[in-house]
Amino acid sequence: MSHQQQLYTEAAHWLVGGASAGQRYNGQLGRPLYLDRAEGARLYDIDGNAYIDYHGGSGAALFGHKHPRIERALAGAIERGFFMNYDTYDTLQLAKLTRQIFPSCEKIRLANTGSEATQAAIRLARAFTCRDKVLRFDGHFHGMHENIWFNHNAVNPADEFGQVRTVPDSAGFPADASASVINVVFNDVAALEHAVQKYSGQLAAVILEPISYNCGCLEAREKFLANVREICTRERIVLIFDEVITGLRMSPGSAQRRFGVLPDLTTAAKAIGGGLPIALVGGKAEIMDRLNPLGNVVMSGTYTGSLLAVVAAVECLTMSLEPDFYEHFDQLGTRLFTGVNDLFATHNLPGHVRGVGARWAIYFGVEDPEDDFDFRRIATEFDREMDKRFVRAAIDAGLWFHDTSTAITPAHRALMTAHTLADIDETLTKMDTIFAGLS
Numbered sequence: 334m335s336h337q338q339q340l341y342t343e344a345a346h347w348l349v350g351g352a353s354a355g356q357r358y359n360g361q362l363g364r365p366l367y368l369d370r371a372e373g374a375r376l377y378d379i380d381g382n383a384y385i386d387y388h389g390g391s392g393a394a395l396f397g398h399k400h401p402r403i404e405r406a407l408a409g410a411i412e413r414g415f416f417m418n419y420d421t422y423d424t425l426q427l428a429k430l431t432r433q434i435f436p437s438c439e440k441i442r443l444a445n446t447g448s449e450a451t452q453a454a455i456r457l458a459r460a461f462t463c464r465d466k467v468l469r470f471d472g473h474f475h476g477m478h479e480n481i482w483f484n485h486n487a488v489n490p491a492d493e494f495g496q497v498r499t500v501p502d503s504a505g506f507p508a509d510a511s512a513s514v515i516n517v518v519f520n521d522v523a524a525l526e527h528a529v530q531k532y533s534g535q536l537a538a539v540i541l542e543p544i545s546y547n548c549g550c551l552e553a554r555e556k557f558l559a560n561v562r563e564i565c566t567r568e569r570i571v572l573i574f575d576e577v578i579t580g581l582r583m584s585p586g587s588a589q590r591r592f593g594v595l596p597d598l599t600t601a602a603k604a605i606g607g608g609l610p611i612a613l614v615g616g617k618a619e620i621m622d623r624l625n626p627l628g629n630v631v632m633s634g635t636y637t638g639s640l641l642a643v644v645a646a647v648e649c650l651t652m653s654l655e656p657d658f659y660e661h662f663d664q665l666g667t668r669l670f671t672g673v674n675d676l677f678a679t680h681n682l683p684g685h686v687r688g689v690g691a692r693w694a695i696y697f698g699v700e701d702p703e704d705d706f707d708f709r710r711i712a713t714e715f716d717r718e719m720d721k722r723f724v725r726a727a728i729d730a731g732l733w734f735h736d737t738s739t740a741i742t743p744a745h746r747a748l749m750t751a752h753t754l755a756d757i758d759e760t761l762t763k764m765d766t767i768f769a770g771l772s
């Protein structure tokens with residue numbers, strides 16, 4: 334029996350599912366992955382197996398594992414007293430760097446996780462507008478809380494106007510939680526206009542992922558974001574860009590800079606901390622100043638802005654602003670995406686790969702790469718069985734793709750600064766063998 338299997342047998346008695354987080358259970362292994370350590374682009378399990386990591390800490394490890402500059406920053410913080418529970422000069426530095434990457438963030442407030450950040454942004458929008466309802470887009474994911482965790486894990490019925498029935502993604506939600514959440518088909522301006530008119534004067538916020546990596550790699554259509562911006566301004570609705578994944582992920586650093594559309598509020602997390610738990614809400618001073626102590630919207634927490642996380646974030650944001658930072662991802666992506674698409678053709682498998690910057694997805698069973706704007710079509714066509722077979726074979730070949738067998742769309746996969754072109758070539762060679770087995 335492997336060390337991992339032994340650990341699982343014991344851990345299952347003490348930890349629910351043998352893991353510290355529900356999503357860490359790996360359906361293809363029949364247990365979680367138990368690691369010994371990680372370095373650069375490699376994960377090492379407790380049985381001594383090495384994997385090229387394409388999960389990248391669920392997007393947080395954009396800089397790979399044990400990045401020397403992040404380690405140095407952390408060592409400096411440990412020296413100073415790593416949990417002082419008050420701000421330092423570093424917090425101010427972080428706020429200034431944030432503005433360079435997310436230009437709409439005139440002021441910021443910190444949090445620990447993306448879920449906390451979206452929760453606070455919604456609370457702020459409600460207080461600012463004195464309205465209750467929040468409009469979200471079908472398939473997008475904004476964290477696991479009762480304010481917004483709906484319609485990511487299923488294709489729910491839609492009416493003729495593109496409004497989709499609001500259905501929670503977890504049991505245990507109060508029955509009335511759904512009443513304040515309106516779901517609309519993504520990339521459909523007419524559907525948005527219809528919902529905005531139908532709920533006129535009731536919508537506090539529109540929240541969206543400008544590129545929904547949680548639906549694979551689903552980009553906003555040309556002009557869609559500008560249209561959403563116009564509608565929100567006209568209707569006095571707070572527009573929230575959830576940049577928890579898009580932040581730092583692509584040139585020039587954020588989706589709002591890439592698309593040239595500024596939201597009223599932004600949420601960011603994951604890559605900004607390079608693996609340390611940190612998140613932020615930022616936006617127009619007029620809205621942000623409604624937070625306490627200036628305003629009456631309370632947002633605070635024991636671990637908020639902990640020195641370790643802040644110094645890591647300062648280092649990560651600094652690195653992302655250095656020249657040629659995104660060229661590396663462009664080179665890796667070009668080689669990888671072209672290579673995998675060629676493998677689909679060579680092995681006569683239906684599907685394709687799609688990526689923007691440092692996040693990408695494999696669309697088994699989904700044809701027509703030019704028309705990837707529809708979550709509902711992708712979710713319907715996506716071949717989940719083939720995806721599972723791929724993940725299983727990849728693990729055996731030493732490629733780590735996180736198992737998301739409960740997801741209905743392709744999972745987002747990582748590129749990290751630590752990946753090299755040699756890693757990509759090794760991956761393509763292994764995927765050639767895996768695809769041969771799938772076809």
Ligand SMILES: Cc1ncc(COP(=O)(O)O)c(C=O)c1O
Pocket residue numbers: 445446447448449451474475476477542547575576577578602603
């Ligand atoms: C777009 C988006 N928003 C919010 C979250 C929630 O972040 P966290 O897991 O840090 O709570 C996630 C997590 O995957 C996300 O992808």
